[in-house]
Amino acid sequence: MSSTACSRLIACLILTLFIWLEQAGAQISGNSRAAELEQCVEPTALMRKSHMDFLKHQRDLTVHQGIRTRKHSLLECIACHAEKAANGEFIAINAQGQFCQGCHAAVAVSMDCFQCHAARPEPSAMLTNHISITTADLDSAR
Amino acid sequence: MNRVRRTFFTQAAAGVAILSLAPGFRLVELAVGKSDDEPVSPSVRWGMLVDTSKCAQGCTACVEACNEEHGLYGFGRAESDAQWIRKMELRDEQTGKTHSLPMLCQHCADPPCVDVCPTGASFVRDDGIVLVDKHICIGCRYCMLACPYKARSFIHEELNNQRPHAPRGKGTVESCTFCVHRVDKDLTPACVEACSAAGHGALIFGDLNDQRDPVAQKLRDLPSTQVRDDLKLNTAVRYYGI
Amino acid sequence: MDRIRYTTLSVSAQFYWVLLIALGAVLFIGLLAAHYMEQQGHWVTGMSNQVVWGIPHVFAIFLILAASGALNVASLHSVFKIDSYKPLARLSGLLAIALLTGGLLILVLDLGRPDRLIVAMTTYNFKSIFAWNIFLYTGFVLVTVVYLCLLFQPRMSGLVRTAGLFAFVWRFVLTTGTGSIFGFLVARDAYDAAIMAPLFVAHSLSLGTSVFLLTAIWVFRLMRQPLSGGWLAKLGRLNGVFIAVVLYLIAVQHLTNIYVAQHGDIERFILLEGGLLTVVFWAGQVLLGGLIPMTMFFTGAGGPVWRIVMAAALVALGGFAQLYVIIIGGQVFPLDLFPGMQESSVFFDGVITSYRPSIAELLLGIGGIALAMVVITVAIRVLPFVPLMDMSPDTGKTKR
Structure with a gap:
């Protein structure tokens, strides 16, 4: 094979990869709350490209400064994107074919968020909008 | 909503x-109310008073509440299972007087764990809470050697079913966070709540810097001690009655 | 002095490959063990929340101390200008790099999150002596590599002295830093003493010289080179002095700690009532690792080679014993939170805990040693590290 043909093939492959990347994660399906919404907290293209930066920025703010805004919070990602199984229970978001795992597997990028973070909202989240305070919490406050 | x-x-x-x-x-x-987008304030210093005269021997309500709140569970290996708060029983060798009290991270103002941490994963938040940033903890355990209170645990196993507000995972070090996720929502730590619910009220939590806060008032009125006060670490957990 | 001629490891290819594969296999098993520890979590080791540092740290610190001490011989040439050691300087520098690499491998693979090594290399808390040590260790390797390169250039002898002095100072700072890992621990009665730094420095001198003696004798024997020239006897006597200094510092360490009333309990534990630890201290550290080899080096350094080998091996054994007593002994003894009170809890307050290393962590430690030996074997095979000349004291002392 000549070198020109070779480089053309590589260029083609790279192009295909980009198209494929655009496709990957494009489908938000299932019964998650996200599936009902027009777009995420930022434009879809931006989310696809920079969600990890948002998360990392937010993580430092939350851990070190106690800033707990919901917009870029991992808890909120999970609460909104988690799907429910037939029995009504949440499916782990890093399970096979689920929102996070599906895309990360497709692009072969490992993600270690869920070694520590819960991969599904707690059942109470369905009633209380997840991290919002419940009335019981308010009552028990000092 | x-x-x-x-x-x-x-x-x-x-x-x-x-x-x-x-x-x-x-x-x-x-x-003390703080909105979500506001960073914690250095004018606040969270602290706790343990009234050992009210702490009941054999009662482990605080420990159970902590385990429940943070999803701590054991593997039947007491030496390596996580322990954020533990009940200690004391007996004066001279007089025979006994005490029962909870031991937890003392949230020092000058914590040895923070000094020795190579990556800065151990840190003191502006409001005095000592935390581990598990994102940059490499699991060297030097902080555990440095802590005078044995307040830290290393996670020895792969974990599942963590609570959403209490992320924790294998290979990193953790300790009492003063229930930082609750404190940021103006709630008191789970152990304090459980102690009240159990009818003892041995734990009082609040802002040490606010002279009008009950914990600050109590500490002003009562003689309290710091554990290992010889080290001059300026702990945020103070004990009364020992 | 005639120009010193060096040679590569002149053994049969078959022998070389068998040796390399054998060492590689030990290293590979060590890596597998580390992988297992990482996959399962540290519960498969003997380490726990009570004893947080174990055998891997004994091995790692042993290798790190030996590494900085192994540079002694090169320093004798470059810093103290004793030319009879010049032919051995290359080997000395190589040994320093190899041992440190092995030690670092163990330290890194024992981390809870070894995958975050990049975090350790990019995020620093400069108040931590551990963070400083990351620089001291990697820097030491770099400095020694530069020094070695200069040693390989006969025309660079002017720069060799400067580089050698730099490496010499660096190694002192390095062992001071290693000792300070323990010296700065205010919480524990067994540590928290400034004497930890000089103790580790002295210990590195005796350990490094012993490991150098063992390696040099092994390499010379493999190549059927004569062990003549008097350097063995001289290094042996020097090592006797080093051991004496270590013994002196151990005595001061424990005597001063006994004098502090509140530290009396830990000293009684280590010196009298610690069971196996007490045996390891007196029999391993003091007798086998100190008094006996010191006597052997002082009285018989000029005697048969096996005596030197025996004495050096004993020092190495004693080094393990000493680090075991310091690292494990300081942790199994309970922290005294409330002086004058009997303490008890479900979390082992007031109780002497135990530590039993698992096979996995032992294999990791041995793997680190294997890595050091692989580095040495490959290096002396491909580059001329071993001097060919007959090093008699007379020719050695002649200045070029």
């Missing part, structure tokens, strides 16, 4: 408080 409502109430109430009280006078309960 709830969140919005709560913020409204807090702000409205604060407004009323400011209007109704003389300058320099504030209602303590409302003054």
Whole structure:
């Protein structure tokens, strides 16, 4: 094979990869709350490209400064994107074919968020909008 | 929805408080309120008073509440299972007097764990809470050697079913966070709540810097001690009655 | 002095490959063990929340101390200008790099999150002596590599002295830093003493010289080179002095700690009532690792080679014993939170805990040693590290 043909093939492959990347994660399906919404907290293209930066920025703010805004919070990602199984229970978001795992597997990028973070909202989240305070919490406050 | 409502109430109430009280006078309960987008303030220092005269021997309500709150569970290996708060039984070797008390991270102002941490994963938050940033903890365990209170645990196993507000995973070090996720929502730590619910009320939590806070008032009135005060670490957990 | 001629490891290819594969296999098993520890979590080791540092740290610190001490011989040439050691300087520098690499491998693979090594290399808390040590260790390797390169250039002898002095100072700072890992621990009665730094420095001198003696004798024997020239006897006597200094510092360490009333309990534990630890201290550290080899080096350094080998091996054994007593002994003894009170809890307060290393962590430690030996074997095979000349004291002392 000549070198020109070779480089053309590589260029083609790279192009295909980009198209494929655009496709990957494009489908938000299932019964998650996200599936009902027009777009995420930022434009879809931006989310696809920079969600990890948002998360990392937010993580430092939350851990070190106690800033707990919901917009870029991992808890909120999970609460909104988690799907429910037939029995009504949440499916782990890093399970096979689920929102996070599906895309990360497709692009072969490992993600270690869920070694520590819960991969599904707690059942109470369905009633209380997840991290919002419940009335019981308010009552028990000092 | 709830969140919005709560913020409204807090702000409205604060407004009323400011209007109704003389300058320099504030209602303590409302003054600690912080909105979600606000960083914690260095003017606050969270602390705890342990009234050992009220702490009941054999009662482990605080420990159980902590385990439940943070999803701590054991593997039947006491030496390596996580322990954020533990009950200690003491007996004076000379007089025979016994004490029962909870031992937890003392949230020192000058913590040895923070000094020795190579990556800066151990840190003191502006409001005095000592935390581990598990994102940059490499699991060297030097902080555990340095802690005078044996307050830290290393996670020896792969974990599952963590609580959403208490992320924790294999290979990193953890310890009491003063229930930082609750404190940021103006709630008290789970152990304090459980101690009250059990009818003992041995744990009082609040802002040490706010002279109007019950914990600050109590500490001003009662003689309290710091554990290992010889080390001059300026602990945020103080004990009364030992 | 005639120009010193060096040679590569002149053994049969068959022998070389068998040796390399054998060492590689030990290293590979060590890596597998580390992988297992990482996959399962540290519960498969003997380490726990009570004893947080174990055998891997004994091995790692042993290798790190030996590494900085192994540079002694090169320093004798470059810093103290004793030319009879010049032919051995290359080997000395190589040994320093190899041992440190092995030690670092163990330290890194024992981390809870070894995958975050990049975090350790990019995020620093400069108040931590551990963070400083990351620089001291990697820097030491770099400095020694530069020094070695200069040693390989006969025309660079002017720069060799400067580089050698730099490496010499660096190694002192390095062992001071290693000792300070323990010296700065205010919480524990067994540590928290400034004497930890000089103790580790002295210990590195005796350990490094012993490991150098063992390696040099092994390499010379493999190549059927004569062990003549008097350097063995001289290094042996020097090592006797080093051991004496270590013994002196151990005595001061424990005597001063006994004098502090509140530290009396830990000293009684280590010196009298610690069971196996007490045996390891007196029999391993003091007798086998100190008094006996010191006597052997002082009285018989000029005697048969096996005596030197025996004495050096004993020092190495004693080094393990000493680090075991310091690292494990300081942790199994309970922290005294409330002086004058009997303490008890479900979390082992007031109780002497135990530590039993698992096979996995032992294999990791041995793997680190294997890595050091692989580095040495490959290096002396491909580059001329071993001097060919007959090093008699007379020719050695002649200045070029």
